[in-house]
Amino acid sequence: MPKEKDWVVFSKWGDTYGTSLSLPILIFGMTFIIINSPSTALSILEHQNSKTSDRPIVPMASDLVGWKNTTGFMPYGDTMRNHRRLQHRLLGTPAACKAFHSHVELEMHRFLKRLLADPESKRLKEHIRKTAGSIILRISHGYQVQETNDPFVDLAEKAVQQLVQAINPATFFVNVVPALRHLPEWFPGGSFQKTAREWAATLDDLAGKPFAFVKSQMAAGTAIPSYTSKLLDSDRTLSAEEETDIKWSASSLYGAGVDTTYAIIYTFFKVMILYPEVQAKAKAEIDQVVGNQRLPCMEDRKHLPYINAIVLELYRWHIVLPTAIPHRSTEDLIYNNYFIPKGSIILPNVWKMTHDPTIYHSPMTFKPERFTQPEPERDPRQFMFGFGRRICAGRHLADVSIFLACARVLSVFDITKYRDENGEAVMPDTEVTSGISSYPSDFGCTIFPRSENAGVLVQAELAG
Numbered sequence: 001m002p003k004e005k006d007w008v009v010f011s012k013w014g015d016t017y018g019t020s021l022s023l024p025i026l027i028f029g030m031t032f033i034i035i036n037s038p039s040t041a042l043s044i045l046e047h048q049n050s051k052t053s054d055r056p057i058v059p060m061a062s063d064l065v066g067w068k069n070t071t072g073f074m075p076y077g078d079t080m081r082n083h084r085r086l087q088h089r090l091l092g093t094p095a096a097c098k099a100f101h102s103h104v105e106l107e108m109h110r111f112l113k114r115l116l117a118d119p120e121s122k123r124l125k126e127h128i129r130k131t132a133g134s135i136i137l138r139i140s141h142g143y144q145v146q147e148t149n150d151p152f153v154d155l156a157e158k159a160v161q162q163l164v165q166a167i168n169p170a171t172f173f174v175n176v177v178p179a180l181r182h183l184p185e186w187f188p189g190g191s192f193q194k195t196a197r198e199w200a201a202t203l204d205d206l207a208g209k210p211f212a213f214v215k216s217q218m219a220a221g222t223a224i225p226s227y228t229s230k231l232l233d234s235d236r237t238l239s240a241e242e243e244t245d246i247k248w249s250a251s252s253l254y255g256a257g258v259d260t261t262y263a264i265i266y267t268f269f270k271v272m273i274l275y276p277e278v279q280a281k282a283k284a285e286i287d288q289v290v291g292n293q294r295l296p297c298m299e300d301r302k303h304l305p306y307i308n309a310i311v312l313e314l315y316r317w318h319i320v321l322p323t324a325i326p327h328r329s330t331e332d333l334i335y336n337n338y339f340i341p342k343g344s345i346i347l348p349n350v351w352k353m354t355h356d357p358t359i360y361h362s363p364m365t366f367k368p369e370r371f372t373q374p375e376p377e378r379d380p381r382q383f384m385f386g387f388g389r390r391i392c393a394g395r396h397l398a399d400v401s402i403f404l405a406c407a408r409v410l411s412v413f414d415i416t417k418y419r420d421e422n423g424e425a426v427m428p429d430t431e432v433t434s435g436i437s438s439y440p441s442d443f444g445c446t447i448f449p450r451s452e453n454a455g456v457l458v459q460a461e462l463a464g
């Protein structure tokens with residue numbers, strides 16, 4: 001397997017061999033199948049989803065630490081379907097998400113305040129991450145994040161960092177040779193067992209502590225309506241199993257939502273510097289539709305086609321999960337003339353799908369106009385949120401958050417190149433990091449209120 005940016009290597013294989021599907025690659029007895037085309041992905045992961053919706057078990061992360069209790073890593077089966085049913089009911093449609101619009105608007109206003117108070121570009125990533133985390137914790141648990149050292153945010157960051165290590169085969173050899181999982185702790189090479197126990201405790205807290213918070217708030221009659229409180233608020237007594245599903249399906253939203261939302265919003269800032277003409281056009285649209293006496297809100301969305309096109313283009317241009325999260329087949333299946341054996345690990349190369357010049361004209365260029373022209377190019381949401389029964393359950397919420405981030409930031413701030421100590425403007429590069437999730441490389445930027453009035457709008461009291 002390639003060591004760096006495997007999605008680029010897989011794309012080259014696809015181009016060289018001219019197929020939409022890779023030949024099976026065998027590694028340590030596991031079959032890997034790479035899908036390079038949207039139609040093949042839809043046909044295998046959507047149309048045959050009863051056979052292709054399982055996840056591979058990553059021994060350290062899934063089993064030993066226990067991430068298989070979260071929706072994203074859970075094997076296909078009744079519990080997973082139950083999680084998804086709950087998530088669908090509360091967040092799965094644009095209509096259901098409406099209940100949470102005012103929360104997101106409020107948190108995005110708070111984001112503007114952070115940018116105004118502390119525009120230092122080194123802090124931008126932190127502000128975005130905090131905002132994405134606040135949105136999710138507010139919606140999942142009705143929890144209002146503290147500005148510094150919030151215990152739940154710190155806990156979640158810790159758990160997610162541990163997850164990143166726990167899925168890495170280079171860090172934990174047990175991920176490559178699953179039989180090692182029975183190695184006793186005292187045995188040479190067995191120290192991962194102790195690490196696993198500590199990390200399981202973190203994960204258990206991540207699910208348990210916010211859940212206990214909601215229950216105590218409900219008992220005191222002070223709970224802010226949230227995913228968890230709405231599901232717990234039932235006429236009948238819920239079984240222990242039902243409560244467990246609510247608890248874990250709620251905490252799964254954080255792990256899945258924060259880094260992904262962060263990566264797209266961080267990319268947005270970079271793109272605004274790289275493509276000043278896009279920024280100018282977007283601002284003109286906001287000024288015309290919303291004016292400069294208030295911040296844009298979700299009600300404005302339908303009148304802001306160019307901002308919507310920027311959101312779509314961000315989705316296409318920067319793929320946070322370039323090869324998605326792998327699926328695993330639970331039965332033998334046939335696609336065209338290919339035989340895909342049961343237990344195969346299937347990787348859809350989403351990056352290739354959204355950077356294929358036969359699908360998107362000049363795919364490396366950031367060009368929102370591709371979605372506003374009379375014949376728009378293909379909607380990347382068909383691929384970048386994953387496929388079939390594993391499609392991202394929070395996609396509508398992510399869409400609301402990203403739209404509001406773009407619209408609100410552009411309505412009040414100018415985003416320009418960073419100037420170094422000699423006053424030289426520094427242009428960001430377009431590099432991205434390698435790994436299961438891919439982030440834009442770091443860059444400097446200057447964030448400044450567009451006008452005195454814009455500053456006043458940001459400083460206004462929070463409403464929502």
Ligand SMILES: *[C@@H]1O[C@H](CO)[C@@H](O)[C@H](O)[C@H]1NC(C)=O
Nearest residue numbers: 065066067069200201203204
């Ligand atoms: C995952 O769920 C199982 C069964 O409900 C439980 O025993 C285990 O403690 C959970 N893992 C974590 C990390 O909480």
